[in-house]
Amino acid sequence: MQLRGSNQWHFLGSQILVCVCCTAAAFADPASPFSPTNIFAPASTPAKSIFGLSLFVLAVTGAIFLVVFTLLLYSVVKFRKRKNDDGREPPQVYGSNQVELAWTVIPVLIVVALFMATARVIASVQKTARPDNAIEVVAIGHQFWWEYRYPGLGVVTANELHVPVSDDNQSSPTFIKLFSADTDHSFWIPRLAGKTDLIPNHPNSMWIDPHEAGIYLGQCAQYCGTQHAKMLLRVYVQPRADFDRWIQEQRQPATVSAASQGQRIFETTACINCHTVAGTVANGRFGPDLTHLMSRDTIAAGAAKNTPENLRQWILNPDTIKPGSLMPAMQLSGQDLEALTTYLETLR
Numbered sequence: 001m002q003l004r005g006s007n008q009w010h011f012l013g014s015q016i017l018v019c020v021c022c023t024a025a026a027f028a029d030p031a032s033p034f035s036p037t038n039i040f041a042p043a044s045t046p047a048k049s050i051f052g053l054s055l056f057v058l059a060v061t062g063a064i065f066l067v068v069f070t071l072l073l074y075s076v077v078k079f080r081k082r083k084n085d086d087g088r089e090p091p092q093v094y095g096s097n098q099v100e101l102a103w104t105v106i107p108v109l110i111v112v113a114l115f116m117a118t119a120r121v122i123a124s125v126q127k128t129a130r131p132d133n134a135i136e137v138v139a140i141g142h143q144f145w146w147e148y149r150y151p152g153l154g155v156v157t158a159n160e161l162h163v164p165v166s167d168d169n170q171s172s173p174t175f176i177k178l179f180s181a182d183t184d185h186s187f188w189i190p191r192l193a194g195k196t197d198l199i200p201n202h203p204n205s206m207w208i209d210p211h212e213a214g215i216y217l218g219q220c221a222q223y224c225g226t227q228h229a230k231m232l233l234r235v236y237v238q239p240r241a242d243f244d245r246w247i248q249e250q251r252q253p254a255t256v257s258a259a260s261q262g263q264r265i266f267e268t269t270a271c272i273n274c275h276t277v278a279g280t281v282a283n284g285r286f287g288p289d290l291t292h293l294m295s296r297d298t299i300a301a302g303a304a305k306n307t308p309e310n311l312r313q314w315i316l317n318p319d320t321i322k323p324g325s326l327m328p329a330m331q332l333s334g335q336d337l338e339a340l341t342t343y344l345e346t347l348r
């Protein structure tokens with residue numbers, strides 16, 4: 001690198017500043033909007049175990065760094081070039097059994113310790129048995145959205161996963177089976193659990209038991225195509241009563257509106273080949289279930305807020321919100337678009 005003199009110090013200074021800022025951001029109040037995906041604020045047992053392990057690894061590697069850096073600093077200062085150096089080489093030392101043994105055995109022991117600690121955490125997370133009162137969810141990754149099914153409860157939804165709080169008063173973890181409809185995806189909500197991949201023809205599973213109510217965000221963590229970056233995860237952790245109410249609402253069929261103009265357009269357009277609205281002829285499964293579309297805060301896997309304006313925009317041309325999304329622009333006239341959006345807004 002061609003960095004000299006004060007330039008070099010500027011460069012170093014800016015690097016340190018970046019590090020300090022990142023660390024400060026990471027440790028910021030988890031409730032603040034700064035980072036809702038803060039890996040330093042675990043809120044569920046698997047995430048806590050992983051966090052504990054990461055602190056242990058950080059402590060061990062930090063200690064190694066300190067020892068190595070101190071020795072380095074000592075030698076740099078002590079054996080620096082002096083004015084009265086005679087320019088001859090110092091005495092050369094070859095082969096010391098003690099030193100060789102020390103720097104082989106100690107690292108091996110450290111690696112073994114890290115390996116054992118990691119294996120223990122993996123085993124404890126994976127071996128946890130599913131209690132009878134667990135909520136069961138099937139999550140299916142699609143390019144570029146999430147399908148959620150609650151087989152025991154008869155609910156199907158998309159992109160916004162609702163689960164109950166699981167604390168000491170009432171433990172009710174959520175066990176999630178992971179499938180993929182197309183390619184590899186990865187389910188990652190940093191505050192709730194580690195990453196688990198969704199692989200075609202290879203069901204995986206994971207579990208979470210969030211201790212505090214709130215919204216937890218995540219992201220598909222495996223490159224799955226153009227819109228991978230807009231395949232966001234939103235988990236709504238609710239007090240049990242609120243969760244039960246949500247389930248009740250989701251189980252209702254679509255609100256029956258007097259067969260409106262908009263509904264007629266919806267039911268006679270290709271929409272129904274890709275989308276389901278329970279209680280109507282629409283039973284497609286290529287795109288998200290729209291039965292209770294209005295109960296969601298966002299559309300298109302968190303890419304946009306669920307507002308009438310965004311809905312209209314989305315149906316007119318999904319690419320303006322999510323370029324490369326697998327929903328085609330449906331080429332509707334202004335009037336039809338208006339009627340269709342009005343109809344979608346009745347799907348509560």
Ligand code: HEC
Binds near residue numbers: 158266273293326
């Ligand atoms: C070829 C299949 C296909 C057709 C036809 C189609 N869609 Fe979609 N739609 C999708 C897919 C796939 C998504 C998810 C896109 C994403 O998030 O990446 C989607 C998403 C949506 C969403 C957002 C849902 C949410 O919760 O995120 C709405 C609303 C929607 N479509 C409405 C319609 C309407 C109305 C029509 C008919 C005018 C229609 N779609 C036609 C495939 C289709």
Ligand SMILES: [Cu+2]
Binds near residue numbers: 144223
């Ligand atoms: Cu993905």
